[in-house]
Amino acid sequence: VADWGTSSFRLWLFDQKGAAIAERRSGEGMLSAGPDRFSAILERHLADMGVPDDLPVMICGMAGARQGWIEAPYVAVPAALGEILDGAVSVRGIARRVLIVPGLAQRREDAPDVMRGEETQLAGISGLLGSGSRLVCMPGTHSKWVETSNGTVAGFRTWLTGELFSVLSKQSILRHSIGDAPAPIDAGSAAFRNACETALKGEGDIGGALFPIRAAGLLHGLGSDDAAARLSGLLIGAEIASATRRFGQPEKPIILVASGAVGELYAAALGLAGHAVERIDGEEAVRAGLVEAARRHGMTQGVRS
């Protein structure tokens, strides 16, 4: 099974019982693969793992986009998680059996939105989502907030938080304050937490708080690590304030699907916003979703997926 995103590629080999027995990671995402090289990249990694030719592969992510390997057309919301997985599309013209999970589209005129990859993570936590309504926060380059109802994706929204951090810290005037290599951001730092609170208090209106990061460097000697932490806190706090404005305060804890450092930052920020949080590892979620998709397509019988 593989999660093939815009800028990364992760491949896991599972045994018939659903236990991961090997993995490969690379930066050969959709952008660097280009339309012609998906098959060659996949086969090279599988060969390096000693995988036989008849082992089928289940893929999710941007490999199913129009600019990807083959287009796996969007499924419209509301959509049941099991049906999304059932709709995985076969890659034609190659020897190996390869399926790609479709993404989701929200076609509402007032809130058009799309996702590819997160639907598989959601399917991987379907046990949690099975009954009642839940709000799921899935941080990333393009953070998704998803409302589910009895195992169905009811609707979702995207915030550009990770991408905004990247372009503002590297391409805007704030690059002079943040520099090339700020330290990893500490979720417990005053700079991060104060900036979160500023954004929450401003209800997501952070436009007037960005330039002061630069001015604080010029006038008050704000260092690059604190500048990065402040930008991150503003953007994550604004996302949470904005999402809370849209979705309200859910009855049950918000499910936070994230891995590593990003998970720490969001957990801290959600706490500052007064949200109870249930944390799920993002990589475990996507693997579980892919294995479930493979099972639904009969890939786990006779061969390993």
Place this chain on the structure above:
Amino acid sequence: VADWGTSSFRLWLFDQKGAAIAERRSGEGMLSAGPDRFSAILERHLADMGVPDDLPVMICGMAGARQGWIEAPYVAVPAALGEILDGAVSVRGIARRVLIVPGLAQRREDAPDVMRGEETQLAGISGLLGSGSRLVCMPGTHSKWVETSNGTVAGFRTWLTGELFSVLSKQSILRHSIGDAPAPIDAGSAAFRNACETALKGEGDIGGALFPIRAAGLLHGLGSDDAAARLSGLLIGAEIASATRRFGQPEKPIILVASGAVGELYAAALGLAGHAVERIDGEEAVRAGLVEAARRHGMTQGVRS
């Protein structure tokens, strides 16, 4: 007199009566000039204009920054407009008399901010600002909103609106929707006006409205011109909502200091926000401020400035 900014250089020749008799414009801003080439660039343009060696020159803008020609240290607010001009700093070690107007710094810990160039525009409209309190909107790469009281700059704030438009339309995923060369944005277009109203209604919280520009392209065929207009409307609307949150609704009309197309967009957006507006041409304002600075430093006696 010259307005020497980050990315542009504008030079005007005035006669003794304060009438402009020639001008030069170039892209040789602070960034491309570098610390060593300011004098050479200025002298080349003056020679091309046939200006004698003893004609003094008054400059405002980023040429006075630490990374500029020489540093003209910030004047702290509150600051009287006349005193700011009186503080223009002489460039040493060159034959010609050249002075640079200082920028302004707001040193408040909770709202640090700086400007260079806009203080000269403000001085250029000091007649308007002479009595009572006024709120001035100065759009640009880094938009400034300034509160003045009886000819004194009381405080100000910066929004990164122009820079956000640039980095989001060129460096983020929205570049796929906006393309390389969107048409000039029409202040009367539905795309611009609707986006303004979305941002105003959201009180500056536009984080959740950015990705839908991309999704509307994928799902509903939104064109690149409308995508650009929508991004511009969101960012300008958010700036106005955010500034209104900080400064409240002023008693007198907001003074809009801007030129050309940007002025049209802000005038339309301020109207949608319910603000009365008094428009001033930004270039006329900076020229008037520079001529007043030159007059205060005795540059207009005997030679032309």
